[in-house]
Amino acid sequence: MTASYDEGAALFRAMGHPVRLQILNMLRGGEVCVCHMEAAFGKRQAYISQQLMVLREAGLIAARKDGLKVFYRLADPRVDVLVEMALGLQHVGEPETLDNCACPHCATARMEIA
Amino acid sequence: MTASYDEGAALFRAMGHPVRLQILNMLRGGEVCVCHMEAAFGKRQAYISQQLMVLREAGLIAARKDGLKVFYRLADPRVDVLVEMALGLQHVGEPETLDNCACPHCATARMEIA
DNA sequence: AGACTATATTCAGTTTTTTGAATGCAAAGG
DNA sequence: CCTTTGCATTCAAAAAACTGAATATAGTCT
Numbered sequence A, B: 001m002t003a004s005y006d007e008g009a010a011l012f013r014a015m016g017h018p019v020r021l022q023i024l025n026m027l028r029g030g031e032v033c034v035c036h037m038e039a040a041f042g043k044r045q046a047y048i049s050q051q052l053m054v055l056r057e058a059g060l061i062a063a064r065k066d067g068l069k070v071f072y073r074l075a076d077p078r079v080d081v082l083v084e085m086a087l088g089l090q091h092v093g094e095p096e097t098l099d100n101c102a103c104p105h106c107a108t109a110r111m112e113i114a
Numbered sequence C: 001a002g003a004c005t006a007t008a009t010t011c012a013g014t015t016t017t018t019t020g021a022a023t024g025c026a027a028a029g030g
Numbered sequence D: 001c002c003t004t005t006g007c008a009t010t011c012a013a014a015a016a017a018c019t020g021a022a023t024a025t026a027g028t029c030t
Helices: A003-013 A018-027 A036-042 A046-056 A077-084 A104-113 B002-015 B018-027 B034-041 B045-057 B077-086 B104-113
Strands: A061-066 A071-073 B061-066 B070-072
Touching: A003 A018, A003 A046, A003 A077, A003 B002, A003 B018, A003 B045, A003 B061, A003 B077, A018 A036, A018 A061, A018 A077, A018 B002, A036 A046, A036 A071, A046 A061, A046 B002, A071 A077, A077 B002, A077 B077, B002 B018, B002 B045, B018 B034, B018 B045, B018 B061, B018 B070, B018 B077, B034 B045, B034 B070, B045 B061, B070 B077
Parallel strands: none
Antiparallel strands: A061 A071, B061 B070
C-alpha cells in the first residue's frame, strides 16, 4: 500500500531531470538511437548512456539492438501523456526525428536516399 | 526552451517523493488541514510542513488559512491527473476525507454533528 | 586476430535532497 | 498580557543524485 507511493515516486524521480525529460520527449516521436541523442543534445555519449540507464531501470524506456546501434523507445504509453502534461500540454517536442540527425549514420542514411 | 525541461523536471522532482505523493493524492479528495495529514500519516507535524513547503514552492498546492488552521488544496488541475496516472490509473486513494480524521478538531467537529 | 565503432559501466568528487531536532510565529482564548 | 494551539522555518548530519573521467563491452570490418 505504501509500496504504491514508493513506486509512483520512483517514476517521477526518474522523470525529474531535464536531460532525461528531454530524452523522453524525443522518444515520443518514435524510436531513436543513442548517437542521435548525442548529436541532438550536444552531450557526451557516456552521459547520455547514464541517463538512459536511469530511465531503463525505472522501466520508462525499452531498448532494441540493431548491429552496433541501440534504439530506444518509450516502454509505457502512459509516459507519453505524463511528459506531454508536464511540458505544458502544447509543447510538441522538437520535430527531432532521425531526419535532422547529425550523427554519421543518420547523415549517410539521408545521402543514400537523396 | 531548455527552461521548459527544467520546469517540467522540477515539477516531477517535487512529486517524486512517497510522502509528498501521498499528500497530493489525499488532496485529490479536496481541501485538507495539516493536522489531518499529521493524524492520517502518523508523521511528525514539522515533517509534514517541510514536505508541504516543497510542494508549495513547486506551485503544486495552495493554502488557505482559517483561524489557527491551514487548509491545503491542489493548485493545478493537471496535478490530479498526473498523480492518478502515476498511481496506476485505478488507485482511488484512501477515502480520507476529513471524516475519518483523528485530529482534535476533526473529531470534535464530528461530535458536534452527531 | 586486430582495429574500429557504438554504447555501457564504474569510480570518485561534488552538489542536492532528505529528515530529525530544535525553534519561531501568528491566531485564539482566557 | 500570557498561554495554548496549529503550523512554519532553520540547522545540521546522513543519504542520495549528479556528472566528469576513465574504462569496459559487444558488434563489425578487414
